[in-house]
Amino acid sequence: MEVQDSHIKGMIWLKILWGLGIFLFISFILWWYPFFAYPIWWQKAVRMGKSWFYLPQGWRGWRLRWIPFINFFIPLLGALLGFGAATSWFSTSTHPFALIFSLVFFSLCLVVQVLSFGKRKKQQIDAYWNLHQQLGIHYTNQGKDISDADLSHLTAFRHQNALREADQRGKLLRVLAERAKMTPLSSN
Secondary structure, X not given: OHHXXXXXXXXXXXXXXXXXXXXXXXXXXXXXXXXOOOHHHHHHHHXXXXXOOXXXXXXXXXXXXXXXXXXXXXXXXHHHHHHHHHHHHXXXXXXXXXXXXXXXXXXXXXXXXXXXHHHHHHHHHHHHHHHHHHHHHHHHXXXXXXXXXXXXXXXXXXXXXXXXXXXXXXXXXXXXXXXXXXXXXXXX
16 A cells, blocks of 8 residues: 555656646746847848848857757757656546647747747847838938938948947847837927
């Protein structure tokens, strides 16, 4: 009887550990993608010709090599974690349910990745275009004639400099969020 009680207690602890693992994993992906791995898509935008996208100064060396590699394995780890938790929590006859549970965790990783990368990319695009509109309005109000190409180059230069300064102060994401929310000056 004592052996069975210790086996039941062991199973309960195993279920608690799987639950703790899932909690820690979800906490990790909610931190990793939006606050650490976001420059991956910014780098893709630069490669596609959007040279005004700012890449953080720390986005070199080991980060450039390891973060895409780690991002590839995070959804796979999520699927394994989901499968292991489902087989631990439910009876062994529910393996199809365990596969579904693992696919849910795999999909959760991909959804968090796409949403957080998309949010950071949209912030950078909005910050650029808000600045572009502000500069256009400023030069129009001054009566200066500036070509679209010159305005785009000036906007890219100021956008890069503002984000570089914020990056050096360690406030890149805060400044980017503020600049993305700014509204252009009225043309009155």
